[in-house]
Amino acid sequence: MRPVPLNLTAYTAVCAAGAGRAALLEALRTRTGALKPNDFTATPLPGSIGRVPELESEPLPRELAVYECRNNRLAWRGLRQDGFRERVAAARSRYGAARVAVVLGTSTSSIGATEEGYRRLDATGQYPPDLRRPIVHTPHSLGEFVQRALALEGLCVTVATACSSSAKAFAHAERLLRLELADAAVVGGTDSLCGSVLYGFNSLQLVAREPCRPFDLHRDGISLGEAAGFALLERDGAGPWLLGYGESSDAHHMSSPHPQGLGARLAVEQALASAGLGARAIDYINLHGTASRKNDEIEGTLVADLFPATTLASSTKGWTGHTLGAAGILEAVITLLALEHSLAPGTLNLSTPDPACGPRIRRDNEARPLAFALSNSFGFGGSNCVLAFGRTRPR
Amino acid sequence: MAAHRAYVEGIGLWSPRLAGWEIAGATLRGGREPPAPVTTRPAAALLPPTERRRAPDAVVLALEVAASACAMARRDPQTLASVFASTYGDPAISDYMCATLAQDGALISPTKFHNSVHNAPAGYWTIATGATAPYTALTAYRHTFGTALLSALAQVASDAVPVLCVAYDSETTGPIATMAPSRGQLALALVLAPEPSATSRARLSWRVRTGEVREGAPRPANAALAAGNAIASCLALAEALADGTPRELVLSLAPRLALEVSLEPAGGPQGQA
Numbered sequence: 268m269r270p271v272p273l274n275l276t277a278y279t280a281v282c283a284a285g286a287g288r289a290a291l292l293e294a295l296r297t298r299t300g301a302l303k304p305n306d307f308t309a310t311p312l313p314g315s316i317g318r319v320p321e322l323e324s325e326p327l328p329r330e331l332a333v334y335e336c337r338n339n340r341l342a343w344r345g346l347r348q349d350g351f352r353e354r355v356a357a358a359r360s361r362y363g364a365a366r367v368a369v370v371l372g373t374s375t376s377s378i379g380a381t382e383e384g385y386r387r388l389d390a391t392g393q394y395p396p397d398l399r400r401p402i403v404h405t406p407h408s409l410g411e412f413v414q415r416a417l418a419l420e421g422l423c424v425t426v427a428t429a430c431s432s433s434a435k436a437f438a439h440a441e442r443l444l445r446l447e448l449a450d451a452a453v454v455g456g457t458d459s460l461c462g463s464v465l466y467g468f469n470s471l472q473l474v475a476r477e478p479c480r481p482f483d484l485h486r487d488g489i490s491l492g493e494a495a496g497f498a499l500l501e502r503d504g505a506g507p508w509l510l511g512y513g514e515s516s517d518a519h520h521m522s523s524p525h526p527q528g529l530g531a532r533l534a535v536e537q538a539l540a541s542a543g544l545g546a547r548a549i550d551y552i553n554l555h556g557t558a559s560r561k562n563d564e565i566e567g568t569l570v571a572d573l574f575p576a577t578t579l580a581s582s583t584k585g586w587t588g589h590t591l592g593a594a595g596i597l598e599a600v601i602t603l604l605a606l607e608h609s610l611a612p613g614t615l616n617l618s619t620p621d622p623a624c625g626p627r628i629r630r631d632n633e634a635r636p637l638a639f640a641l642s643n644s645f646g647f648g649g650s651n652c653v654l655a656f657g658r659t660r661p662r
Numbered sequence: 663m664a665a666h667r668a669y670v671e672g673i674g675l676w677s678p679r680l681a682g683w684e685i686a687g688a689t690l691r692g693g694r695e696p697p698a699p700v701t702t703r704p705a706a707a708l709l710p711p712t713e714r715r716r717a718p719d720a721v722v723l724a725l726e727v728a729a730s731a732c733a734m735a736r737r738d739p740q741t742l743a744s745v746f747a748s749t750y751g752d753p754a755i756s757d758y759m760c761a762t763l764a765q766d767g768a769l770i771s772p773t774k775f776h777n778s779v780h781n782a783p784a785g786y787w788t789i790a791t792g793a794t795a796p797y798t799a800l801t802a803y804r805h806t807f808g809t810a811l812l813s814a815l816a817q818v819a820s821d822a823v824p825v826l827c828v829a830y831d832s833e834t835t836g837p838i839a840t841m842a843p844s845r846g847q848l849a850l851a852l853v854l855a856p857e858p859s860a861t862s863r864a865r866l867s868w869r870v871r872t873g874e875v876r877e878g879a880p881r882p883a884n885a886a887l888a889a890g891n892a893i894a895s896c897l898a899l900a901e902a903l904a905d906g907t908p909r910e911l912v913l914s915l916a917p918r919l920a921l922e923v924s925l926e927p928a929g930g931p932q933g934q935a
Contacts, residue, residue, distance in 0.1 A: 308767065381760050382764070384838075385763065394837060399841065400841075401842065404842050405801070406751055407802050420872075421916065424809055424813065426798060427780030427801060428784070439813065446816055446819055448812075462767050463759050463760075467772075468775075470768075471776065516793055517788070517794070521782065522776040530794055646781070647776055647781070648788075650781055650784070650797065
C-alpha cells in the first residue's frame with residue numbers, strides 16, 4: 268500500500284537564522300547566515316554554532332513549568348510562530364483532542380536539564396530541587412510537553428533516530444492517518460544545544476573551525492545548531508502536500524555513512540516511487556549536506572547519479588548549522604518555503620565547489636517555479652529518511 | 663473503529679531470571695520456579711566476541727531478544743522492518759555522559775558519544791544483520807510499550823509487511839536513577855506478520871479506544887519477576903503468549919487512550935508451545 272498524500276495545513280520553524288516563515292525566507296533571500304563563534308559551553312570549544320537568541324530569558328508559562336528546560340522553551344517558541352497553535356486548536360475542535368496525534372523527533376530531547384542536574388548535585392548526590400522533575404530527565408520530554416501545550420489527547424510518540432528523527436516523524440504520522448488512527452497529526456521536532464552534542468561531536472573531530480562550508484573543497488566539518496519546527500498534517504487542505512517518503516538503514520557503521528551511499532539511495536528511490544514521481548520531476552532537493560568530508564561527497568555523487576541537470580540541489584546548513592534531530596523538520600520547512608515562493612536556496616559559505624561532490628550542487632539562490640522537491644535526512648546509526656513534497660498533488 | 667489483525671510468529675524475552683523464551687515461557691505459565699539470576703548480561707551471540715564485550719548493555723539486551731524472535735519466526739532479519747523502543751534508552755551511557763560533562767567535557771569518549779543515541783541498539787542490529795529495511799526508535803515515557811506495539815502493528819497493517827518490535831529497559835544508575843528509576847534488565851521482542859503462516863503462534867486483533875485506561879497486569883508472581891523495570895508493562899502480553907489461551911489485554915497509549923488487544927492461539931503446529 269502506498270502512502271496517501273497528506274496536506275500540510277500549517278507549518279513553521281524557528282532556528283538561529285530566523286523565527287517563523289517570513290524571517291527564515293528573508294534570511295534565505297538575503298543570504299544572511301546565523302553561525303557565530305561558540306559561546307555556549309563553559310570551557311571554550313572551537314567552531315561556530317547556530318544558537319537561538321534569548322531562550323534564557325523566556326520561561327515557559329506557569330501551567331507548563333514542570334516541563335521547563337531549554338529544549339521545551341525552544342519548542343514553545345516554535346509553537347507560537349505563524350499562528351501554528353491556533354491552527355492546531357482549530358483541528359482539535361474539528362476532530363476532537365483524541366484524534367490529533369503528536370509525532371515528534373529529537374536526538375537529545377531535554378538531556379541539557381540532566382546535564383545541569385549533574386553539575387549542581389547537592390552534598391548527598393541529589394539533583395537541586397528545581398530540577399527534581401522526572402519528565403525532563405526522559406527522552407519523551409518533548410512529545411509530552413507539546414501534547415500538553417496543545418491540549419491534545421491522542422497518540423503521542425517521540426521518535427529518536429538521531430539526525431533523521433523529525434523527518435521520520437512524517438512517515439510515522441502518515442501511517443497513523445492512513446489507518447485512521449488519527450484525523451490529523453502534529454509532526455516535527457526540536458533539538459537544542461547542550462554539552463552532550465557540543466563536546467560529543469568535538470570528540471569525534473567532526474566540528475568545523477569556521478562556519479560550516481557544505482560541498483566546499485576546503486570544508487572541514489559541521490557546525491551545530493538548534494531548531495524547533497512543526498507541521499500539521501491533514502487529509503485535505505489548501506497547503507502544500509507530503510506526497511511520499513523513503514526510509515532505509517545503511518547497515519554499515521554507527522557514525523559513518525555507507526561509502527557508496529547504499530541506504531541513502533534506497534531512501535531516495537523509495538521516496539520517488541511512493542510519491543509516484545520520476546527523478547526528472549524533482550525541481551529542488553534540500554540535501555543533508557552537513558559539510559563533513561564524507562557525507563557531502565557521498566550525497567553529492569548520489570544526486571549527480573540519480574537526477575538530471577534540471578534538478579537544483581543545495582544544503583542550507585550554512586545558514587542554520589546542523590540542528591540534528593530537528594534538521595528533518597527545519598529543512599522540510601525550508602523546502603516548503605522554496606516551493607511556495609519559487610526560490611531554490613543555494614549553499615551558503617560555499618566558495619570553491621568540490622569536484623568530488625558532483626555537478627548538481629548549487630551555490631547561488633535561483634528564482635524559478637518549483638513544483639516538486641525532496642528533503643534528505645541521514646543520521647547516526649545509519650538511519651535515512653527522504654521526504655517528497657509538492658506544491659500541489661500530482662495529476 | 664474496525665479491528666486490525668496481526669500474527670505473532672516469534673517471541674524473544676530476556677531478563678536475568680527469564681533468560682530466553684524457553685525458560686520465560688515455562689516460568690510465566692506457572693509450570694516452574696523462576697531460576698535464580700545467572701548473569702546480568704545476555705549472550706547476544708549475534709555480535710562478534712570483540713564487539714560483544716564492548717557493546718553497551720542496552721545494545722546486547724535488545725539484540726539478544728531481537729535475534730531470538732527472528733529465529734523462532736524463521737524470518738531473515740535482513741528483510742524485516744523494525745521498531746525499537748525504550749523508556750530511558752541507555753541510562754548507563756546517560757550517566758557517563760552527564761557525569762563526564764560535569765567534570766570535564768573534553769574527556770568525553772567518542773565511542774560512548776555515538777553509542778548515546780537512542781537508536782544505538784537499532785543501529786547495531788542493522789549493522790549486525792545487514793538489514794537495510796527501515797527501523798525506527800521511539801519512546802513515550804509511561805506509555806512506551808503500548809506505543810511501541812501500536813507502532814509496529816500499525817506498520818504491519820498499513821504496509822502489509824512483517825515487523826520486528828523490540829522493547830527494552832535497563833537498570834538506571836547514578837544520580838539520574840532518582841528521576842528515571844528502572845530496576846534490572848528486561849526486553850521483549852515480537853515478530854508480527856500480516857498473514858497467518860506455518861510459524862504463527864497467536865492471532866492478535868487490536869484497536870484503539872478512548873476513555874479510561876485500565877492496563878492489564880500479569881499475575882502477581884509474574885509481576886514480581888520484573889518489578890520496577892520501566893518496560894514491565896510488556897510482561898502481561900508475554901504472560902498471555904506463554905499461556906497460549908485466549909486473552910484480552912489493555913495497554914496504555916496516553917492518559918485517556920488505550921490499545922485493546924485480543925489474543926488467540928493461532929492453531930498452527932506450535933500454537934500452544
